[in-house]
Amino acid sequence: MGRPRAFDVDEALDRALRLFWRQGYEGTSLSDLTDELGINRPSLYAAFGNKEELFRKALERYVEHHLILYREAFAKPTAREAMEHLLLGLADAQTLPRGPRGCITVQGALVSGEAAAPIQKELAARRLAGEKAIRERLEQGQRDGDVPPHVDCADLARYLNTVTQGMAVQAATGTSREDLRRVARMSLAAWPT
Structure with a gap:
């Protein structure tokens, strides 16, 4: 059994959404994402998959709220x-x-x-x-x-x-x-x- 996540997934998704929104999909690098979310790449991949999957999840969140x-x-x-x-x-x-x-x-x-x-x-x-x-x-x-x-x-x-x-x-x-x-x-x- 793995360790529990040390970050709030919903908050991280909101932060990723705002970053993608400001910078666009291609304008946002993995380094930008890990810096903004305050997590390392393995944690990002474990929680959200790759950058494209994270963008799609952020987009769904946008749709839900907006x-x-x-x-x-x-x-x-x-x-x-x-x-x-x-x-x-x-x-x-x-x-x-x-x-x-x-x-x-x-x-x-x-x-x-x-x-x-x-x-x-x-x-x-x-x-x-x-x-x-x-x-x-x-x-x-x-x-x-x-x-x-x-x-x-x-x-x-x-x-x-x-x-x-x-x-x-x-x-x-x-x-x-x-x-x-x-x-x-x-x-x-x-x-x-």
């Missing part, structure tokens, strides 16, 4: 209210005073090479899942009568998802919360009638 906003938004009575809640909520969430700014699914893949192709695909799939969720909420709005029947929900979802990703990039580079909220409101001004 996609609550999507659920809250999609529970709003109309599709327009749902998208307003989502866009304004993302402007707030991506500019929290503590922690990394932006979105790990966008920043994690902005700069990466061939070695990170599996991670790029994973992040692209996550972004597409977000777009699909938006499209499904818009389609529900269309069935409920609050999205006009002539609207192509796939196109509108792609547009809104592109706005959210652009907001994430802007947040990561220091754009203020209020400026991102203005972007959200401007996007909503184009809501189809």
